Amino acid sequence: MAENGLKKKLNIAVVGGGLVGSLEALYLAKRGHNVSLYEYREDIRNTPQVRGRSINLALSVRGRTALKDVGLEDHIIQNHGIPMKARMIHRTDGSTYEIPYDARTNQCIYSVGRNYLNGLVLKETENYKNVEKHFNHKLIEANLQKGALTFLNTDTKGTVQVNADLIIGADGAFSAVRKAMMKQPLFDYSQKYIEHGYLELCIPPTEDGQFQMPANYLHIWPRGNFMMIALPNQDCSWTVTLFMPFQNFKAIDSEESLLDFFTKYFPDSIPLIGQKRLVEDFLGGSPSPLLAVKCRPYNVADKALIIGDAAHAVVPFYGQGMNAGFEDCTLLDRLFQYHHDDLAKILPEFSETRWRDTFAISDLAMYNYIEMRDLVTRPSYLVRKAMDDFLFWLLPGVWVPLYNSVTFTTMPYSHCVKNREWQNTVLLYLFYFIIFCVFVGVWSYLR
């Protein structure tokens, strides 16, 4: 707050115009600050959207809350997002079965196009004169303590010097802002590349432009040490993501070995993708790596802050990366409101209160990576899910299963984990009690 009691307009540089950076620019614009958004790539609204190639993501309540704050939730839910009410599990014989996300209240998650959502948020910033967007600007140097940034304009090949009251790094898993932050003393950092990579394939729409599979589902082909999933697109195509160890990808190096592999493990997907397209896309592409990043603190004094994947890239096996990044923006906005834009209070409090939750979702996603590939096929998973669903139905305010709390509530991720721990304890004692009753029953019968 300025001396005269009026709110001080900050000059804020947001590095990274992806999903989280563009949303953060919008949040800050709505607070009246002068925002300059710098994005390495060109404006994605001008890049041709290759048909049926859009990469999509699962939007759940944490991300919806942020979009609601900036007035975009209704548009996404009513005009773009495709509701997914259940998982559709594909067995190797091609038969399928459903596992609803929330049988009690029929809540669902939404499949949204990454570029569509990014473009929508960027477009919304056009309504604010206090937002400047600079595309083709790559951050190459940062002096965070001084609020000084150097960008390479990839168009002109010239450099651009920028000074800001606040630098927000939303520049993704390989963040340049975080790299500068790592020079700070007491900055903790760890990263993990998992052994699996992912390759995106496409199930096109039918000749008459309809979905080839039931639309309102997240389709999963769980196969033990690898898995495939498919999310629906607005154009009735599916973005299919195959997760598999890099060495397995490497072993599939010919049309014959590829078709043998898919015939054995994903036979029903071959006619859906199309044999020719499968061969072209699989052998013509290469698997991308998956990186998890944990670091803290997220701020440098009252000068700089990292959010989104720059702060906490997670493996995608909970569908929460974007949702967690959007939740960063929501929580940061609440702190701006509570501390009247006083960065000396906001930034340290964001770091101190957020890292436990981002570490928790990172661990949950990594656990899912290890479990999920065949978890949904395990009887123990289905028994536990049935018990969770029953107790959730019986005691909805008390017993919120882990998957529901992560996906369908804004309960802090670390509380979701604590919740699960006491539920495990209760179920363990319940199990012992049942065993004891059976033992007493059998003993009484045999006496």
Ligand SMILES: Cc1cc2nc3c(=O)[nH]c(=O)nc-3n(C[C@H](O)[C@H](O)[C@H](O)COP(=O)(O)OP(=O)(O)OC[C@H]3O[C@@H](n4cnc5c(N)ncnc54)[C@H](O)[C@@H]3O)c2cc1C
């Ligand atoms: C296979 C896969 C599936 C996923 N599925 C889901 C899902 O279903 N649901 C979900 O919530 N999340 C999902 N995620 C995670 C989600 O994609 C990320 O969490 C999200 O994109 C993070 O957004 P971000 O803006 O922080 O980073 P990014 O999306 O990486 O954006 C960073 C931006 O910064 C720019 N940039 C980078 N370096 C510089 C620089 N030096 N100077 C200027 N600009 C720079 C980049 O060009 C980019 O535009 C998935 C991720 C993967 C890999």
Ligand SMILES: COc1ccc2c(c1)CN(c1nc(C(=O)N(C)c3cc(Cl)c(F)cc3C(=O)O)c(Cl)s1)C2
């Ligand atoms: C675009 O690429 C990707 C890649 C991975 C994901 C997504 C999009 C969206 N993802 C979601 N995961 C959950 C979830 O909570 N769990 C436990 C699951 C975890 C796995 Cl790995 C899975 F296959 C199904 C579920 C499931 O429950 O449906 C959601 Cl809810 S959405 C994972």
